[in-house]
Amino acid sequence: SQQGEEDPQALSIQEGENATMNCSYKTSINNLQWYRQNSGRGLVHLILIRSNEREKHSGRLRVTLDTSKKSSSLLITASRAADTASYFCATDADDYKLSFGAGTTVTVRA
Amino acid sequence: EAEVAQSPRYKITEKSQAVAFWCDPISGHATLYWYRQILGQGPELLVQFQDESVVDDSQLPKDRFSAERLKGVDSTLKIQPAELGDSAMYLCASSSYTDTQYFGPGTRLTVL
Numbered sequence: 001s002q003q004g005e006e007d008p009q010a011l012s013i014q015e016g017e018n019a020t021m022n023c024s025y026k027t028s029i030n031n032l033q034w035y036r037q038n039s040g041r042g043l044v045h046l047i048l049i050r051s052n053e054r055e056k057h058s059g060r061l062r063v064t065l066d067t068s069k070k071s072s073s074l075l076i077t078a079s080r081a082a083d084t085a086s087y088f089c090a091t092d093a094d095d096y097k098l099s100f101g102a103g104t105t106v107t108v109r110a
Numbered sequence: 111e112a113e114v115a116q117s118p119r120y121k122i123t124e125k126s127q128a129v130a131f132w133c134d135p136i137s138g139h140a141t142l143y144w145y146r147q148i149l150g151q152g153p154e155l156l157v158q159f160q161d162e163s164v165v166d167d168s169q170l171p172k173d174r175f176s177a178e179r180l181k182g183v184d185s186t187l188k189i190q191p192a193e194l195g196d197s198a199m200y201l202c203a204s205s206s207y208t209d210t211q212y213f214g215p216g217t218r219l220t221v222l
Contacts, residue, residue, distance in 0.1 A: 004152070031209055042114075042201060042213035043153070088152050092209060096141065097166060100152030 004032075004089045004101030012107045019076040021104040023089030024069075030092045032065055034074050037086045037103070046074075046087075079108045112136040114214035116202050122220045128190035131217045135184070135204030141165075143211060144177055144187050145201040153201055159185065192221045 007022045023032070031050045035043040049056045049065045049072070056063045062075040076083055086105045090098040115134040123129050135142050140161050145153035156175065158166040162182040170177065174193070179185040189196055197220050203211040 033209070035213075040199075040216075040218065042116075042215045043203075045210050045212065048209055090152075095165075096205065096209060096211075097155060097158060098153075098211060100154070102150070102152050 004091055004099060006087070006089055006101045006104040008104060009102070010105045010107070012109060013079055014109050015079060015081060017079055019079050019083070019106050019108075021074050021087055021106070023072045023074070023101055025072075025089075025091045025099075025101075026070065027091075027093050029067075030094075032063075032072050033090045033092065033098065034061075034063060034072075035088045035090060035100075037088065039085075043088065076106075079106075081108050081110055084108045114202055114204055114212055116200075116214035116217055118217055119215060120218045120220075122222065123192050124222050125194055126191040128188065129192050129219065130186055130188045131200050131202075131219075133185045133187070133202030133214060135202070136206070136212055139204035139206045139212075140182070141205045141207070142179055142185050143203040143205075144185070145203065147199040147201055147216070149198070156187070189219075192219075194221050197221045 004023050004025045033048045034046040037043045047058045049063050060077045065072045086103040088100050088103045090100045142159040144156045147153040156170045157177045159179045177187045199216045201216045203213045205211045
């Protein structure tokens with residue numbers, strides 16, 4: 001079963017715009033991670049935020065975590081065509097086992 | 111940069127046939143995972159190994175699926191017999207006592 005649920009399911013933006021996607025989950029977690037998957041390929045780890053952290057940055061990525069609301073958001077600033085991909089949140093609630101959501105498909109238009 | 115290797119990348123088989131997928135994790139990574147990803151969904155964990163031992167195979171359909179990691183390095187996932195509903199991407203990932211998992215490129219299975 002999948003714990004995380006991403007919103008929206010799909011997102012289309014113009015190059016240079018920001019993209020925001022959200023993740024909600026159900027149980028207490030140790031950490032929450034975001035992964036990117038280009039079409040038909042494996043997943044690439046983007047960023048990890050621990051349960052005692054509220055915000056984290058990595059390059060053009062900004063992740064927030066609100067454990068009281070059991071939700072997280074991923075912001076991609078100044079999007080590029082290469083950011084076109086599916087983005088998944090994954091929660092680690094137990095012993096390094098990840099539970100993934102269904103993902104948000106992001107399309108960046110040139 | 112070290113990567114997780116998987117083969118084959120694509121596999122087409124007929125139902126009731128046997129299939130096998132191979133994964134070679136990043137050198138030194140003790141933990142190895144097999145996931146199944148159905149089109150349009152996120153990956154779901156099938157089995158987790160710590161060295162050569164199975165840590166979690168609660169979601170592995172054991173009547174037809176088997177997984178092994180005999181020497182604690184590379185791993186094989188087998189399906190016998192394959193069913194139409196097994197069509198999916200099979201992903202292997204590894205980690206080294208950390209939270210971050212590194213994924214291979216996956217094997218796309220089509221069962222006809």
